[in-house]
Amino acid sequence: MNDDIERYTPSERSNHWAVAVLFILAGLSGLALFHPALFGLSALFGGGTWTRILHPFLGLAMFLLFLWLAIRFAGHNRMNDRDARWLRQWRDVVGNREDRLPEVERYNAGQKLLFWVLVLSMLVLVVSGVIIWRQYFSAMFGIETLRWASLLHAAAAFVLILSIIVHIYAAIWVKGSVGAMLYGRVSRAWARKHHLGWYKAVVRERK
Ligand code: HEM
Incomplete structure (x- = not known):
């Protein structure tokens, strides 16, 4: 509808979905290398050798595109006092009593927390991944470092x-969110209900 509000630009959406596709590819190829029981997944990438060649490049591409996404959204994910209150009222969050919660800006405290967990796990993954990248870098490090890096890589x-499972669940739970990331727009009712502070700021800007 014409009255809808823009939440994501086409460039932000392409950036997000490129990260999502690379996450799936890097994830499946990584799982294939993680345990023999999952080795069958390597067939998706042309066999074991190709999986081993491709996985680090897929991971690096995911990290770089995620970095771009994170730089764009970091400013909207700064925690403040209202977020602390929102988190303390988690019972109202899961009980769908949004009217009792402090006014939410562009992202709620749960989304912000998840954002920083994503940033941290991506940083650990890329640093540990480069260290254990046998083709180019792992010869530069000692066995202790390689062991710690492998452990941290799997943990991250x-x-x-x-x-990401929580992220997808939340995206489906809050109806209209997936549409925002697909088509870029949300209804005014959606913005008022889920992100009143952001809605007020958008309306103020338009005046
Ligand atoms: C694979 C399926 C995925 C789905 C269905 C999905 C869905 C969504 C949706 C609907 C939003 C908009 C939320 C809103 O506007 O309130 C969003 C935002 C976002 N997504 Fe995803 N996403 C997926 C994967 C990923 C992956 C793999 C990453 C990164 C590793 C990611 C990072 C983000 C970030 C950073 C935001 C902005 C939220 C913020 O800055 O706090 N998403 N996603």
Whole structure:
């Protein structure tokens, strides 16, 4: 509808979905290398050798595009006192009693927290991933460092995968969010209900 509000530009949406596709590819190829029981997934990438070649490049591409996305959205994810109150009132959040919660800006405290978990796990993944990248870098490090890096790489991947499952669940739970990321726009009612502070700021800007 013409009365809708823009939430994401085409460039932000392409950036987000490129990260999402690379997350799936880097994730599946990484799982194939993680455990023999999951090695069958390597067939999707042309076999074991190709999976091993491609995985670090897919991961690096995901990190770089995520970095671009994170730089764009970091400013909207700064925590403040209202966010602390929002988190303390988590019972109202899960009970869908949004009217009792402090006014939410562009993102709620749950989204902000998740954003910083994504940033942290991506940083751990890229640093540990480069260290254990046998083709180019791993010969520069000692065995202790390589062991710690492998452990941290798997732990960060675990946190990232769990976080994205929560992210997708929340995106489906809050009806209209997926539409925002697909088409860029949200209704005024959606903005008022879920992000009143952001809605007021957008309306003020338009005047
Ligand atoms: C694969 C399926 C995915 C779906 C269905 C999905 C869905 C969404 C939706 C609907 C939003 C908009 C939320 C809003 O405007 O309130 C969003 C935002 C966002 N998504 Fe995703 N997403 C996916 C994967 C990913 C991945 C893999 C990442 C990064 C690793 C990611 C990072 C983000 C970020 C940073 C935002 C902006 C929120 C913020 O800055 O706090 N998404 N996503």
